[in-house]
Amino acid sequence: MMPAGSQTGEVASLARQTAAKGRARFRREAPEDRRRQLGEAALRCIVKHGNAGVSVRQIAAEAGVTQGLITHHFGEINELVAYAFDIMSAGLLQALMKAVEEAEPTPRKRLDSFIEASFSPILFDRDVLGVWVVFWGLVLHSPRMSASQREEYSDYCATVEGLIRDLAADEGFSIADTRLAAIAFTALLDGLWLAWCLNPASFKPQEGIQLCRNWVEGLRRGAYA
Amino acid sequence: MMPAGSQTGEVASLARQTAAKGRARFRREAPEDRRRQLGEAALRCIVKHGNAGVSVRQIAAEAGVTQGLITHHFGEINELVAYAFDIMSAGLLQALMKAVEEAEPTPRKRLDSFIEASFSPILFDRDVLGVWVVFWGLVLHSPRMSASQREEYSDYCATVEGLIRDLAADEGFSIADTRLAAIAFTALLDGLWLAWCLNPASFKPQEGIQLCRNWVEGLRRGAYA
DNA sequence: AGGGAAATTATAAGATCGTATAGCAATGAA
DNA sequence: TTCATTGCTATACGATCTTATAATTTCCCT
The missing domain is CATH 1.10.10.60 (Homeodomain-like)
Structure with a gap:
């Protein structure tokens, strides 16, 4: 209960000093x-x-x-957490982009590759969501975290928007507001990610991929024109 | 640092006892x-x-x-938190259903009312998401919370599925797997909720409503058939 | 080889946390 | 009006938390 030795600091230090001989202690x-x-x-x-x-x-x-x-x-610790957020965010987006770049260079294949990567263990992993949920909780209460989130979400959406825009241009269908469409698709991905991680029994990753393809099919059929 | 008075419990109690005269203390x-x-x-x-x-x-x-x-x-406190989760969850679903029941009784109006209520301050509120994010964090690490989440998510999805099924029957279009479609729509709603609460500048609630209507339009056009 | 910058450890202080325990007291029933 | 039930308070304890400060040690540089 009581602090063990309050005035023994120097003594202990001395003891350690002499004790340390052989190799580096750190x-x-x-x-x-x-x-x-x-x-x-x-x-x-x-x-x-x-x-x-x-x-x-x-x-x-x-x-x-x-x-x-x-x-x-x-x-302070919040700064470390924000840094960890940035590390992880950059890593995930980079991993997704790598999958896209490795796909055949047609807009269709690239988008499909993005979708499949999103449902692979890169993202579809309870541990990953666990980290993300903690970050979200902090974003809502910390301006510092909020700033990181804003930037990273913006990058993510821009990526999605690019994929969608290229597909529309390639296949010749129109979208009223590409920015909004990208937000919706991003939301769909995040929502499925969340639902599956919270309860992996609710649907299979493969079904999630299908649902995303269906969304794209809606886009193709002019539901967002 | 040291505990103030370890053996003074009875004495203090006695003092309080005599001090309390007039009105009830609790x-x-x-x-x-x-x-x-x-x-x-x-x-x-x-x-x-x-x-x-x-x-x-x-x-x-x-x-x-x-x-x-x-x-x-x-x-233990976790039990209280789980109870709070149940209270809140029931309250939200009930509020949404109230909006649906107050709509004109056509499948189309009912679904639309559900969408609009979802983007009203009932749900579209940073405070509400703040609570939810905490719950999600616990769901990932506590079987007790996970059980609650499973049940409440199931109810929510069933509601959405009913609305969608009625619409399809009424308008005569087909859906390959209504359960999956409901999961996708739920994910879209949750994803937009999350994105907006984390960063209300990213889009307007009214735009969110439009994106949901677009999704339904995709359904209508057979993207999920 | 040795001096010095700064990376790292060691330690302390004060807050807060969860839970256990014992006794007080509000309220309905007799 | 009294009594018993049990809701409720008061208090204690040990663990863990954040942050601050001072001493120490590593390693680069001259």
């Missing part, structure tokens, strides 16, 4: 590298414990460092 | 009522502070009672 790393390690440790903690995983102590332990290091590199 | 309520009060206090706390609002102390303070009362009525 690695000194470039701030860039350490920040990334901490960001990734934060993500692992959030995967494991959800909101409860957002804690200086847990993240430091996961990264194998002491708590003070997080303060040193990020100031 | 209201004694039926368990049913008190449980609901606590559930609603929990929701207010979550609205105000997000995940951080889920705390015995904060909720008790919000409800104007002592912490022990939560233990008394719910055992």
Whole structure:
């Protein structure tokens, strides 16, 4: 209950000092590298414990460092979480784009590849949603997180919009407002992602792909003209 | 740091006893009522502070009672949160259904009324999403919450499916799998809800309504046949 | 090889959290 | 009006949390 030794700081330090002989007691790393390690440790903690995983102590332990290091590199923990958000967001969008670029270079194949990648374990993974849900919760209460979200959502929508616009141009159908159509398609993807992760029994990923193709078919048939 | 007075419990109690003369120091309520009060206090706390609002102390303070009362009525706090989830979920679905029942009794008007209600402040409200996001986070890590979610999502989907099925029957178009179509439409609604609440500048509620009508138009044109 | 910058650890202080326990007191029934 | 039920308060305890500060150690640079 009572703090063990209040005035013994220097003594303990001395003891440690003499005890340390052989090898280095910690690695000194470039701030860039350490920040990334901490960001990734934060993500692992959030995967494991959800909101409860957002804690200086847990993240430091996961990264194998002491708590003070997080303060040193990020100031306050929210900054670390925002950084982790940026890391993850960039990684996911990049993985999706990679799938698109590897597809045959027709608008149809590219969009289809985007859809399939969206329903692959890259995104369709309860752990990934678990991280995302924590981020959403913070976005609603933190201007810093909100700013990140705005930017990342914007990039994501722009990507989707490009895919849709190319398809429309290629197949010769018209869309009244491509921006809005992209928002709807993005919402459909996110909604299916959410529903499946919360309850994987509700439908199969393959059915989700079909539903997205149906949406595109609606677009083709002029439902958004 | 050190506990103030460890053995002074009885003394303090005695002092209070004599001090209390005039009026009742607390209201004694039926368990049913008190449980609901606590559930609603929990929701207010979550609205105000997000995940951080889920705390015995904060909720008790919000409800104007002592912490022990939560233990008394719910055992552990997770049970209270699950109860709050059920309250809120039932309230929202009921509000949506009320809008549907007040519409002209044609399938088309009923579905349209459902859509409009979905984009009204009943649901389209950052506070409401804030609560929901917290629940989603818990659903992913708690079997108890997951069970509630499964049931409530199922009810919600069934409602949507009924509306869609009636429309298809009335207008004479066909749908390959009504259950899947309902899942897609539900996902679209949730996705738009999420996107707008996270960033209300991304589109206007009225545009959301239009996007839903477009989806229905795709259904009508056989994109899901 | 050694000095110094800064990365890292170690430690402390104060808040808050969840739950358990014991006793008080409001209320309906006798 | 008294009594018993049980809703409710009061309090304690141990764990964990964030942040701040000071000492220490690594490693680059000259």
